[in-house]
Amino acid sequence: MSRKLKRAGLIFAATALSHAAAHAEAGFDASRRVFRLDGGDVTYAFKIDGAGLLQSVYWGSRLAAADPIDAPQARALSGFDVAANVVPQEYAGWGGGIFTEPALKVAWPDGNRDLVLHYVSHRLSRDGVSITLRDIQRPLTVTLNYVIDRGTGIIGRSATIANDGRTDVRVDQAMAATYVLPVGSDYRLHFLTGRWGSEWTRQERPVSAGATVLESRRGSTGSENNPWFAISQDGRSTETDGPVWFGALAWSGSFRISVDRDVAGRPRVTGGFNPFDFAYRLKPGERLETPIFYAGHAEAGMGEASRLMHRFALEHIVPRKGELPALRKVLYNSWEATEFAVDEAGQMRLAERAARIGVERFVMDDGWFGARNNDHAGLGDWTVNPSKFPNGLAPLISKVRSLGMDFGLWVEPEMVNADSNLYRAHPDWIINFAGRPRTEGRNQYVLNLARIDVRDHLLKQLDALLTNNDIRFLKWDYNRNWSEPGWPAADPADQQKLYVDYVRNLYWILAELRRRHPDVEIESCSGGGGRVDLGIMALTDQVWASDNTDPVDRLQIQDGFTQAYAPGLMMAWVTDSPNWVNKRATPLSFRFLSSMQGGLGIGTNLNKWTEEDFATAQRYVGVYKRIRETVQHGNLYRITRPSPDNATSTTLYVARDKAQAALFALTQGTHQLEPRAPIRLLGLDPNARYAIESMDGTPLGDGAPAVATGAYWMGRGIDIRLQGDFQGAGYILSRQR
Template structure:
């Protein structure tokens, strides 16, 4: 059993693999008592974890706090009643404990494959005055050190209620000795690690862009000041959502911290008529007593095995070549076939045709929405090209950007009201495109039919789904005035519905999410698309920080990483092909350049890279990641992958700039079995796991800037 209830004290004890989460009903309020390392469940808990009933509400550490009745900290929810008042008071009504984990209506979420994998607590709170019921859902996993939370609002009263704020999780911690850890950046420099001390007031990250964003990822952790990769306490919140969100840590006058995550209340409200309900996105809560790395590996295993779905979840991902940086919009069938032919000779498995194959798409100013092949570029059609690629022994993949429309397109000329807009107002264009209104069923139906026509007539095995701008003029002609603040969230629900239909009809297609790179790299999209294009920046040195930061939350199997040409198209840097390969092989590996331009020596290097990745990709994509050297803190970067049974490991080491008269470098490894003997491949060296983790490996001398090396270790059989 993972959820316990002590009835005489109204105390709930949730136990994950190595975590306990405890709260109690006090004067009708669910009051938080403990979140941390797993505690033994016995009767003594109710003696030392018993909150005083005379506590003032502004001091209560609450599970789902309200505003207006004495608590002056930021609330988890707020509603407006029909009389204009914003005062509700939720009190405990009932609860039930279920085996398994119910699905959320219309929202992505972590799942179970059998009821034995988890238990769920449904805690029903009710405001007697308005009739509003709020159900707090807690799911606890048997095999994962995580707890998920979401909230369902049900209006059982009279008259309309308007939800103004609806967070997914809120927890009051008893002190403020923390640093906030989060991922920030911009286009081409996503997921840079930020870490700063919290103090009185609020530390807040958010998106108001209609997408989870390049700027701030929907994740925040509170870490003890002494916490590092291996040691110290970490409390992580990750939101399974792809739209506007907020995460915040508020330190009050008593030094306690309110930590929360959920939908962004900015420019949001949701009308509930009597009988209506509303569900929030799911928050994933992870406690680690083994530092940041422990939190990451919990999230990795959970997301890799119980968020990602479908036939590709456990399959090795193919090595691909994408033509974008090779040709941009300037290609024809012969050029594409020549790149695919070169790829086949090098052992590559998948060719991806990027932007420019449809409508009159010779640049980025036209044709989005017109999902018909450009016969000027491909006179024999897309099916013919795909079959030519297939005959070379490669799978065929395709780029699409379905959520957008170009003003210069047949679709827009037919349906100018199909985009997000407000009548009489300017329609802001970005990248010469507008955003289709996916809150409307007819728009989603058009996209489903147009894309289904392509996917069912062309032998497509992979789709890169791009989204290259954020929302402006957020409005819809399908909804009345009082529901306009719902549109951004309705858009996300519409997108999720469309993706559910498409992935259900075409389960064989491997979908990769993209939003100008990492602008929508979030757990919500991973529910439908097993991997994401991590960044449009393909420079190997910049990618060290981007991929390291992304791995704080996301498993390597979700991280797309490609070798591109030099000088790099984003920063102009020239890096060795071997270094570019080692960085890209630390993710879902591929190439994004003109393979026909390789020299014979480069072709030989690429063949070696392809063959190596085929040997190691199951370890990279499914193994446990350990970060060894932090690129944000010095000249070196290192990480390693360890098989679940600890019999195999792969270590990558990178040095950015050469150092004169440098000392010998040693890498202390992690995650190995201390008693195993490990043989280093291509060497006669045999070392025990404890010596590798405590003394380390000596890094060979590297010459020049932007260099790298790697080590493979396998357990020596007796």
């Protein structure tokens, strides 16, 4: 045994002995050559096998510190499947006889494409480990980084590929990680699909031979597939019980997550950069870092898996100044009232009406800049339109601030119209192939942020906008995907770096703006939920889940969104009725109850409201402010999930300290005097006493107790009578001292 392994073995022994006191999370058993990570209720283990490959060993419920963890050496199944293809490798290079999805595929100038990665060394930290792998002959090194969260047991994995040689290396595929589940034939994959206006549709299918590929080739994340997955087990896993493995990729560009079952019957999940149209040249001494692929395990069903993911995002991903992100302010957005026809007087009138109902943030949407009177012109020219705002934005901002609200603005910095000063000056700044047609989407092109000059120009413009105006919020939009993904100014061998460098520079701009303007909050929007992922969430404060604001459709959209991401990060608006999507008319109270289950926004044309509308809104905004910490930071329990043919939803939000709960019950319609069972709550303190009140102020039904124990509300439940179409009810439960 080497000195290095002996020393690591002593570290493992010391941490195991002091587990109760120090709660050590990472260790290495030198005798078995097994690495072990513990966090929350999860243990994750892998080993160095006899051939020097990293082999997955265990991922599931937390084991005792003294429990031995190991796995047998994998053997060849036949001449068709040699040992390298059977070993459940943690990070496999494409070489040595593997046919499973590799994590890394490279090519050298001499035509060699064989890559076999063997263990070289490791370095333990308190909550993780860094592993160095190297090709058996060539000077290419891969550093695998593992870290486990102590609270949730969620693991973060990434890889850094380094060219240590004297010639170039072309990376053709670079994944962040491969996760391997135990052998089994009863697994089901859950994932989220969609399109514009219909995002966050939950899908499921068996995990079987043949891969399911979740991907975006769009240059950004995209609505078509979100980079999130969950895997349950048939007959064991439900919303409230059974094992679930889940994960999400922190990347806002083209991605791929491949889910398959190998020849030994093990599900494998491999995620990272999308290899479609991908090539990344590493010159001598250069490195490529992959995104982080986060993954976790739950034993109490899909609900617990969601809550663990929500908690992890709030505590470790989203920007925050304390332990948790700031609470989302009640927001008004002017788009539906004015569209492009914004001006100083009209926006001031809307601001006065918004302040009446308790709005805390007034956001002026598209139309305030350049020659922006429609979507054909102006993008790229981020200067105030002098005919609409002859004195700049200062008078409007001053008015908004005097009404007790902060001021926000819509921007779309990554785009340019052909009819703009920026495009006329720099037609070469867009993503394009030289000599080929330039496809427009929504009458606009995509700027090439991979270029440093474009990156610096955008930062300069946005920095000046925020420096010269008291702006506290940006709605950052992105309304088309890429076409003709070329970079003519770059060396042909480097042009496909566009897929990585664009996103890295987007992150850089956002990070630099946050550093220079720490009081400015940012919302990520992409024609709705087209760019929502843990990568963009690390640099923005909230996201726009969908342009579809129909309150019935939103029940299903929000159900899908919260499978993966925390409700407090999701903006949900109350908008006009009939809604523009389906021409469906719904009561204002129903629209509020639907939208209060995330970050509450109002996007209606307030100029058309009656006094009754204002009174209804004032009540619900006031109620929301009472419960928003519970909704945004608490634990979500999905009691009844909506489906495409039955938009009935019952959700419960319970505060972290269980002092408050907010219950929402909504239905698209009732039929045939159908009896409604009592709603049995979840997650309360069974020994505490809770008082209950309705959000609309109506009295409780006959015989309903005003105060009862958590055990009562969870055992007996609450009787809610809903009759008619588009009916909803909301209740607040407050723990009594």
